[in-house]
Amino acid sequence: MRSAGFWELCCYLLRRRERFRVDGASMSPALRAGDQVFVARRRAPRRGDVVVARHPYRSDVHVVKRLVELDGTGGCELRGDNPAESSDSRVFGKVRSELIVGPVTSRV
Amino acid sequence: MIERMKNALRAQPAPTAEAHCDGPCGIYDPASVRIAAEAAVSMTKKIVALTPPDPSDAKATAAYLNTMSRYVAIKEEQAHIAKTELLVLWTDYFKPPHLEKYPNLHETFWKAAKLCSAVKVEVSEQHCQELMAAVEEIHKIFWATKNRDIAWYTAG
Numbered sequence: 001m002r003s004a005g006f007w008e009l010c011c012y013l014l015r016r017r018e019r020f021r022v023d024g025a026s027m028s029p030a031l032r033a034g035d036q037v038f039v040a041r042r043r044a045p046r047r048g049d050v051v052v053a054r055h056p057y058r059s060d061v062h063v064v065k066r067l068v069e070l071d072g073t074g075g076c077e078l079r080g081d082n083p084a085e086s087s088d089s090r091v092f093g094k095v096r097s098e099l100i101v102g103p104v105t106s107r108v
Numbered sequence: 109m110i111e112r113m114k115n116a117l118r119a120q121p122a123p124t125a126e127a128h129c130d131g132p133c134g135i136y137d138p139a140s141v142r143i144a145a146e147a148a149v150s151m152t153k154k155i156v157a158l159t160p161p162d163p164s165d166a167k168a169t170a171a172y173l174n175t176m177s178r179y180v181a182i183k184e185e186q187a188h189i190a191k192t193e194l195l196v197l198w199t200d201y202f203k204p205p206h207l208e209k210y211p212n213l214h215e216t217f218w219k220a221a222k223l224c225s226a227v228k229v230e231v232s233e234q235h236c237q238e239l240m241a242a243v244e245e246i247h248k249i250f251w252a253t254k255n256r257d258i259a260w261y262t263a264g
Contacts, residue, residue: 037125
């Protein structure tokens, strides 16, 4: 994951980015526990993007996973890069696209 | 300049995005239901088998009542534990994708939980057998969802 530059900081100051702190190792080495990331709320995620999404069954929880498949009916298959360390669509099924907050654009 | 801004930002708290396993451990096993259910079933059998003493024998009557009370207390406790363990599996482990594959999942759990209550309240060997059959059914569904072939067994 690329490190945030001037443009990303500007986007954050203009409220075009949300900031999240990563917890857990399922996205290592792209993202490690304790990393902070910027998320583009208004941008539609594409296949292969790392995304932040609301957990489908725990409304107070956000997850950060890779979007590995986006089907025509708005179902998103999310996977951790490290399957052994990850609860993802293998456990909670496909995630509706409206639960996706947005793609991670850079690391703070 | 940019690095200083980023350092300042990183020092600020941000909402957490989880990149790990759900729950504290993610370890589930219907064996916890089976062990408690087996204990309740065993107590039911012991209650049925316990012979009342001659009522004129005060000492034997006291011992009988004490033993019977203990059997009943343990049966109720273990049947309740079995029900609690069932609910944990049902509500925490199983997810909607499992339900699509096993449409009778809710019915199976509901019946099993009801049987725990029956075994708790009654002294019914019939309901004990039905409870063990229900737990075996849940054992099969659970391990099938994990694509693992774990043979059913009982401790008793």
